[in-house]
Amino acid sequence: MKGLGVSPGIGIGKAFIIDKRSINIIKNYVNDVEGEIDRLKSAFETAKEQLNELYNKSIDKLGEKEAQIFKSHEMMLEDDTFISEVENRIKDEKINAEFALHETSNVYIEMFQKIEDEYLRERAEDIRDVMNRVIRILMGIFSVDFSDLDENSIIVAKDLTPSDTAQIDRTKVVAMITEVGGKTSHAAIIARIMGIPTVVGLNDITDKIKDGDMVICDGKTGKVLINPNKKQLFYYNNKKNIEDEINNELRNQIGLPSVTKDGFAVSLSANIGTPNDVDMALQNDAEGIGLFRSEFIFMNRERQPTEDEQFEQYKEVLVMMGDKPVIIRTLDIGGDKNVPYIDIPKEMNPFLGYRAIRLCLGNVEVFRTQLRAILRASVYGNVKIMLPMISTMKELKDSKKILQQAKDELTKEGIKFKDDIEIGIMIEIPSAAIISDLLAKEVDFFSIGTNDLIQYTMAVDRMNSKLSHLYSQYHPALLRLIKGIIDNAHNAGIWVGMCGEAAGDPKLIPVFVGMGLDEFSMNSPSILRSRYIVRNLSKKDIELIAKSTLDMENALEVEEYLSCVFADENENCLKRCKIRGKQE
Numbered sequence: 001m002k003g004l005g006v007s008p009g010i011g012i013g014k015a016f017i018i019d020k021r022s023i024n025i026i027k028n029y030v031n032d033v034e035g036e037i038d039r040l041k042s043a044f045e046t047a048k049e050q051l052n053e054l055y056n057k058s059i060d061k062l063g064e065k066e067a068q069i070f071k072s073h074e075m076m077l078e079d080d081t082f083i084s085e086v087e088n089r090i091k092d093e094k095i096n097a098e099f100a101l102h103e104t105s106n107v108y109i110e111m112f113q114k115i116e117d118e119y120l121r122e123r124a125e126d127i128r129d130v131m132n133r134v135i136r137i138l139m140g141i142f143s144v145d146f147s148d149l150d151e152n153s154i155i156v157a158k159d160l161t162p163s164d165t166a167q168i169d170r171t172k173v174v175a176m177i178t179e180v181g182g183k184t185s186h187a188a189i190i191a192r193i194m195g196i197p198t199v200v201g202l203n204d205i206t207d208k209i210k211d212g213d214m215v216i217c218d219g220k221t222g223k224v225l226i227n228p229n230k231k232q233l234f235y236y237n238n239k240k241n242i243e244d245e246i247n248n249e250l251r252n253q254i255g256l257p258s259v260t261k262d263g264f265a266v267s268l269s270a271n272i273g274t275p276n277d278v279d280m281a282l283q284n285d286a287e288g289i290g291l292f293r294s295e296f297i298f299m300n301r302e303r304q305p306t307e308d309e310q311f312e313q314y315k316e317v318l319v320m321m322g323d324k325p326v327i328i329r330t331l332d333i334g335g336d337k338n339v340p341y342i343d344i345p346k347e348m349n350p351f352l353g354y355r356a357i358r359l360c361l362g363n364v365e366v367f368r369t370q371l372r373a374i375l376r377a378s379v380y381g382n383v384k385i386m387l388p389m390i391s392t393m394k395e396l397k398d399s400k401k402i403l404q405q406a407k408d409e410l411t412k413e414g415i416k417f418k419d420d421i422e423i424g425i426m427i428e429i430p431s432a433a434i435i436s437d438l439l440a441k442e443v444d445f446f447s448i449g450t451n452d453l454i455q456y457t458m459a460v461d462r463m464n465s466k467l468s469h470l471y472s473q474y475h476p477a478l479l480r481l482i483k484g485i486i487d488n489a490h491n492a493g494i495w496v497g498m499c500g501e502a503a504g505d506p507k508l509i510p511v512f513v514g515m516g517l518d519e520f521s522m523n524s525p526s527i528l529r530s531r532y533i534v535r536n537l538s539k540k541d542i543e544l545i546a547k548s549t550l551d552m553e554n555a556l557e558v559e560e561y562l563s564c565v566f567a568d569e570n571e572n573c574l575k576r577c578k579i580r581g582k583q584e
């Protein structure tokens with residue numbers, strides 16, 4: 001059986017079915033309307049106490065940030081508009097509190113379920129979770145009891161709420177399987193933080209598995225096996241042992257320097273979208289934030305965030321990161337990322353259109369407001385500013401002028417900011433790569449955006465799955481461009497990083513180390529694995545391998561070559577790669 005793997009890892013154990021038969025809420029007419037309202041109020045109070053207790057317990061288990069979910073659940077119970085809607089229903093229809101609450105919350109749940117944005121849509125489950133808690137209190141039904149779980153239990157449920165998930169004892173539960181849920185549901189987020197392998201979206205799984213059945217759950221592939229045979233058990237036990245060994249080894253990388261065996265130091269940083277992602281970056285020992293995609297704080301809202309609102313978000317990240325560098329990329333909307341309040345005309349080719357710095361230079365007010373917010377936040381940490389999608393020298397110079405204007409305004413207003421902030425650009429358009437020798441004289445650093453650099457170099461829309469065979473980070477054309485960018489940066493005396501997905505690719509990390517890349521910025525879960533790779537390399541040995549990829553004919557040849565050299569010591573594999581002696 002295959003579902004959606006939302007938290008990686010392998011769990012092998014006995015099924016523990018959580019029977020959360022849907023509660024049968026019956027409509028009753030009541031005479032004592034006031035009595036019913038009192039019952040409702042007291043159930044709300046009990047629910048708030050329970051949630052507060054859950055919050056306190058969760059701080060140690062999940063950390064302050066994730067425990068906040070229970071605080072936000074508690075706040076839902078303080079929503080006066082919602083409470084009076086339920087009370088009015090009780091009064092107007094003379095019905096029992098649980099039915100009135102059920103009906104009112106369903107209106108909101110349905111409303112959220114219709115929202116296009118996946119994250120907001122999944123908040124419907126939060127409303128259901130909180131309201132079911134109150135309904136259970138009203139009906140005298142107790143919540144799911146996880147206390148008598150055996151060791152090596154695999155929880156199988158129709159649905160797991162965040163409150164269920166947070167109560168789970170990690171020492172006993174080795175995996176979770178549910179019928180509903182998505183990647184960004186809070187239960188999935190909590191499962192990932194707790195490191196519990198989890199598969200969601202397996203229809204009718206609670207009917208197919210019986211209590212006590214032996215189950216294998218692969219949270220990466222989404223595979224679930226019920227009562228596996230000996231061969232399957234052997235295979236997955238083996239896979240799990242290897243994973244455990246790797247993970248233990250990787251946790252040992254925390255605190256170690258990211259330096260090759262022959263002393264070449266690199267920086268391994270994290271890509272983030274909002275301040276919420278910083279915890280994960282720190283847990284994985286990120287040495288900085290190499291890409292803060294600031295557009296995420298502009299998305300999913302009706303109006304543009306004000307200067308103050310932006311300032312608060314940038315400040316939050318800077319404070320959390322202490323003196324570690326934080327590279328804030330200025331607004332990169334357009335292409336596949338749009339916001340309702342900035343008018344982007346319909347275009348034939350949005351990725352070749354009014355996007356990122358082009359849009360900011362056409363909406364100077366938007367740009368200057370963001371720059372002012374970043375400058376104001378600069379006194380709270382080690383910020384660097386990065387401009388996206390630079391394709392000409394003029395764009396860079398115009399942007400720097402606007403930055404200077406923002407600085408002059410703040411100086412006039414007597415507002416403090418750091419004056420020595422490093423300014424960098426993303427190199428993600430071939431024209432910028434080609435004139436990177438000139439651009440390097442105007443900035444403090446480069447960061448190579450391979451996601452876009454591939455699409456513009458190969459003339460392949462990065463969203464077009466039909467052309468994915470052409471969209472490859474192994475193409476020698478891309479690698480040649482990257483080598484040129486790194487050399488041009490170094491010749492001009494500036495440092496160069498990479499923040500596209502290729503930066504976290506285990507096969508390419510050695511190549512980029514060999515080329516002399518200074519900084520790698522990636523998704524947080526890839527950082528420790530990357531450090532392990534870096535620490536086991538010798539830059540001198542790798543230089544030749546990096547160089548040889550530049551002479552290869554196509555992406556496949558490069559990829560196979562790198563798989564053989566770095567991942568597979570098997571001689572036959574080396575032969576199959578037809579490396580023709582290039583590996584020496």
Ligand code: PEP
Nearest residue numbers: 428449450451452499500
């Ligand atoms: C890139 O293009 O490589 C990059 C990091 O930017 P984005 O993916 O946000 O376009």
Ligand code: MG
Nearest residue numbers: 428449451452
């Ligand atoms: Mg980009």
